[in-house]
Amino acid sequence: MTLPPSFSPGSSQPRPAPEDPPKNPQQASQVTYPAFPGSSSAAGRPDLRTAVVVGGSTTPSTQRQGLSYADLALPAAYAPGSAASHRPGTSSTPSTPPAKPASPRPAPGLVTSPKSPPPAGRPRSGVATRSWPKRILITILTLLLALVLAIVFWGLFLNNRVNTNIGRADALSGAADTPGTTWLIAGSDSREGTAEANSGVEGQRSDTILLLHQATNGTAILVSLPRDTYVEIPGHGRNKLNAAFSEGGPALLVSTVEGLTGLTIDHYVQIGFNGVSQVVDGVGGINLCWDQTFSDRMSGLSWQAGCHDVDGPTALLFARMRYSDPLGDIGRTQRQRLVISSTLKKALSPEVLINPARQVALADAGAAALTVDRSAQTIDIARLALALRKAGDGGLQGVPPIASLGYNPGGGVGSTVKLDENRTPAFWEGLRNGTLTPADLTPQF
The missing domain is CATH 3.40.630.190 (LCP protein)
Incomplete structure (x- = not known):
């Protein structure tokens, strides 16, 4: 596709639609951007920028459409910092801040990170279920022990009462x-x-x-x-x-x-x-x-x-x-x-x-x-x-x-x-x- 020389970012003409995102998050995602006015290519067509997104970071690719790294070079006047810097007649010092790494996007149906552990002191449902019989058994044994002790002490009380009188x-x-x-x-x-x-x-x-x-x-x-x-x-x-x-x-x-x-x-x-x-x-x-x-x-x-x-x-x-x-x-x-x-x-x-x-x-x-x-x-x-x-x-x-x-x-x-x-x-x-x-x-x- 050939763009007219008058094309510039922000114009009313539509941009080409990006290609579909890759299904595998580990595969490189490629996005093509048109070149800004003033750029040229050796083939005489508008210069395109092709980027490869891997795990959320953008790196240049020379593996797309047979283009070389030089073909994808951006003009010196290009500065992605503000829209004003791209208007004709406006000059600014190029400044490229370091890009922050983006969080990886997991593919549907895949788990890329373990689930968070349950809060401290809160038993998992399986452990709690298994602990109920043990608690009931301990309660029953405690009640039986208390009953036996009560009978023993009551017997000792009566025994002492009889022996005394x-x-x-x-x-x-x-x-x-x-x-x-x-x-x-x-x-x-x-x-x-x-x-x-x-x-x-x-x-x-x-x-x-x-x-x-x-x-x-x-x-x-x-x-x-x-x-x-x-x-x-x-x-x-x-x-x-x-x-x-x-x-x-x-x-x-x-x-x-x-x-x-x-x-x-x-x-x-x-x-x-x-x-x-x-x-x-x-x-x-x-x-x-x-x-x-x-x-x-x-x-x-x-x-x-x-x-x-x-x-x-x-x-x-x-x-x-x-x-x-x-x-x-x-x-x-x-x-x-x-x-x-x-x-x-x-x-x-x-x-x-x-x-x-x-x-x-x-x-x-x-x-x-x-x-x-x-x-x-x-x-x-x-x-x-x-x-x-x-x-x-x-x-x-x-x-x-x-x-x-x-x-x-x-x-x-x-x-x-x-x-x-x-x-x-x-x-x-x-x-x-x-x-x-x-x-x-x-x-x-």
Whole structure:
């Protein structure tokens, strides 16, 4: 294309359209500019400037249209600084400021620079997603640890409360140990306050005597020893079993039972009348079922056959009544075991176990009502409760073989309960080994 000599930049005539930009940013982009007036070329056509743009910078090119560098030279009068310097008649000193490098233009679909990293302290979405299960697990473990610690500290609190208030007595004989664990439970008939019952036991009578044995095979058996059982009392001759308690307290009673059964007593527990009432009230009352209707003039208790919710004082009267029972003292031992099993069932129920107020009331009532041997700890009392519950659930509770309920040996002893001398040796052996059955514990006389 030939331009007239009169062409000058800024004229109204249109400029030639630049060629399309290169598709590859790394390829050179070429732009052709017409020469200003006064320039010439060796070919006699208007001089053209061809520039190559590489990465944003402009460099001369001698590779376009076969032109040489000299053909592309600009006149000395050309100055790109201002438009005025290109008007005819105007002269200025050529000045070419250094060109600033332009930012490279990325081609569509290509990434020429990495993405900016996320701000500090701000987790990436993938990391945050993966961290959620870990956070939930840590939260659950923390809550479980807090719950365990709360239970432990609460248990220590109750343990200290019981150990501080419970009564102690010199009861154990120190005899050689026998297999299994044996507890002797005595119910004192003292009508004084619980504190007096715990501070001195001499002169009292043992209204209830229970022998609980857990054999090495895990079997727990509860045996009621009738208080009028005719036995040999060490150092006092033969008499009723409860005379041992009234004459020598817990220590003499323990020695007498050991001589009768051949089992060494590992722990001794004593509870008074007031204690029974307090413990029953401490668990919030109990439910008793008895299929007999009676009205006992001595205790003042009237009972209709069936199941009834009772409080502490009523439960105590139910356990003590014997004159209106056809089996007398044997029937009373059955009702005593019923009160014990019902109380334990209530004490180990969720109603009490998850109620801190009930737990404290039971701990206070039990500690105030009980007297134990000096070596017994709270854990031993807990094991006693579990063994009692196990014996009740297995139906392994009853009395030893009885030959007579009205045996009168003379000598002012009065009417006693005589054990069957032919069957008792095998009975005590079965108790020791944990091989007794419910039939062995059923009264037969």
